[in-house]
Amino acid sequence: MILVSGASGLIGSALMRFLTTDNEVTGFSSQAGGRNIVQCDVRNFDELKKVFLRYRPDIVIHLAGNKNLKECQDNSARCHEVNVLGTSNIARLSNHIGACLIYVSSDYVFDGKNGRYCAKCYRSPQQVYGRTKLAAEDIVTSYGGIICRTSGVYDLGPRRSTFLQFVLRELQHNRRLDLWVDLFNSPTYLPDFCAGLARLIKFKTPGIYHLCGPDRISRFSFGVQIANAFGLDTALLNARSGQDEEPLRPLDLSLDSGDTTRLLGSQMNSVATALRILSSKDYT
Numbered sequence: 001m002i003l004v005s006g007a008s009g010l011i012g013s014a015l016m017r018f019l020t021t022d023n024e025v026t027g028f029s030s031q032a033g034g035r036n037i038v039q040c041d042v043r044n045f046d047e048l049k050k051v052f053l054r055y056r057p058d059i060v061i062h063l064a065g066n067k068n069l070k071e072c073q074d075n076s077a078r079c080h081e082v083n084v085l086g087t088s089n090i091a092r093l094s095n096h097i098g099a100c101l102i103y104v105s106s107d108y109v110f111d112g113k114n115g116r117y118c119a120k121c122y123r124s125p126q127q128v129y130g131r132t133k134l135a136a137e138d139i140v141t142s143y144g145g146i147i148c149r150t151s152g153v154y155d156l157g158p159r160r161s162t163f164l165q166f167v168l169r170e171l172q173h174n175r176r177l178d179l180w181v182d183l184f185n186s187p188t189y190l191p192d193f194c195a196g197l198a199r200l201i202k203f204k205t206p207g208i209y210h211l212c213g214p215d216r217i218s219r220f221s222f223g224v225q226i227a228n229a230f231g232l233d234t235a236l237l238n239a240r241s242g243q244d245e246e247p248l249r250p251l252d253l254s255l256d257s258g259d260t261t262r263l264l265g266s267q268m269n270s271v272a273t274a275l276r277i278l279s280s281k282d283y284t
Contacts, residue, residue, distance in 0.1 A: 001026070002201075003055055003099070005090060006063030007037045010161055011104065011153055011190065015061065018194035026055050029064070042086030045093075052093040059201060060094045062087060062103045065136075069249070072129040083132035084139070091143040100204045101145035102197070107185060107212075109134045109149070112250020115184060115216060119149070119208040119259060126250055137208075147208040148197060151255050155190035156278050163187070164278075167223050171232040179220040180242035184252040186212040187222060189274035199264045209260040215271050216254035222271060229275035 002019055006012040007027020016036065019025045028040040028051055040051050042064045065083045066072055072079035087103065094101040108130035109123040125131045137147050154164040170177045188211070196211045217225075220239045227234045242249055261267045269277070 001055055001057045002059045002061065003027070003052070003057035004061045004063065005029075005042060006065065008034070009063060010155075011193065012063045014155070014190050015063070015194050015197065018191075019198060026057075042089055043081050045089045048089050049093060052097055052099075056097055057099050059100045059102065059204075060090060061197070062090045062101065062140075064090075065132075067106075067129070069127060069129050072132065073127060076128045079128055079132050080135075083129075084135045087136035088139050091139050091145060094145070095143045100201075101140060101143060102201065103136065103140040103145055103147050104197075105137050105147050105149045106130070106133045107149060107151040107253040107255055108250070109137065110250065110253055112252050115252030115254040116256045117210075117254070118256045119210050126248070130250075141206075144206045146200070146204070146206055148200060148211050149208065149255065150188050150193060150210075151212040151253060152185045152187040153190050153193060154187055154274075156281070162190075163219070163222065164226060167226045168230060168232070171227055171230075171236055174233070174236065176236050176238060177223065178238045178240045179218075179223045180245075180249075181218050181220040181239040182251060183242035183249055184216050184218050184254050186215055186253075186255045186257070187217060187271050188212045189269050189271075189277075192268040192274070196260070196264055196266075196268065199266075200260075203263070209263070210255045210257040211260055211268075212255045212257050213268050213271060213274075214257065214261075216252070217271060225271055225275055229272075229279045 002025045004027040008029035008031050027037040030041045110117045111124040154162040223237050
């Protein structure tokens with residue numbers, strides 16, 4: 001039995017669909033759920049305990065959290081409650097029932113000064129969100145769990161919350177779009193992430209893994225590739241600096257996933273390849 005927190009989110013809902021093929025999977029979310037999803041707040045230990053004792057999972061995949069950078073910066077106390085206290089509750093209960101805990105973390109645990117961060121690189125988050133993810137990682141590590149960092153997850157489909165979907169929507173309406181030319185990450189194709197995490201589950205080896213795309217790419221370059229792949233006008237894209245953004249964003253959060261790639265025996269699709277796959281499908 002696999003239990004997934006944050007099951008109604010972008011990654012959680014996709015992961016639920018992917019894992020259900022070969023596993024018994026139940027999810028929970030703070031929002032009213034759909035099929036195989038129960039409602040539960042990670043901050044409420046007693047409520048959470050009932051879910052764990054009811055389903056007694058062998059594996060827990062923890063995705064729930066506040067990922068909105070501005071909200072976390074403006075309300076650090078609530079961000080800490082969800083991202084740190086919530087993770088502590090999950091870790092305690094996973095340990096109590098002997099479940100393997102996999103925590104999905106973020107590239108924001110790094111300061112962005114160097115880029116191409118490996119799993120063992122020094123963490124020095126510059127924002128409230130990143131600091132809560134670091135604290136949550138330390139909790140999971142103390143309980144012998146698995147940490148899986150990712151970066152800029154994207155896909156097409158019913159949800160409209162990814163960078164890819166945002167760019168497509170704007171360009172399809174012929175709206176000009178300012179994109180950062182000096183902020184980098186390693187965009188991750190969602191189906192690849194789900195497949196990689198499914199393989200990682202089989203190892204159940206405590207440690208830190210980078211499960212992300214192979215590219216180091218700016219938002220502007222990503223936007224240009226999106227426009228080209230879908231036959232849209234690149235002239236609508238304007239290159240601008242991300243240094244004027246509030247809250248300030250780290251410059252280069254690209255990740256090195258080489259160790260994880262070698263362990264799993266396969267590499268995720270590049271942005272160019274994933275966009276070719278997506279542009280060939282009919283999403284109408």
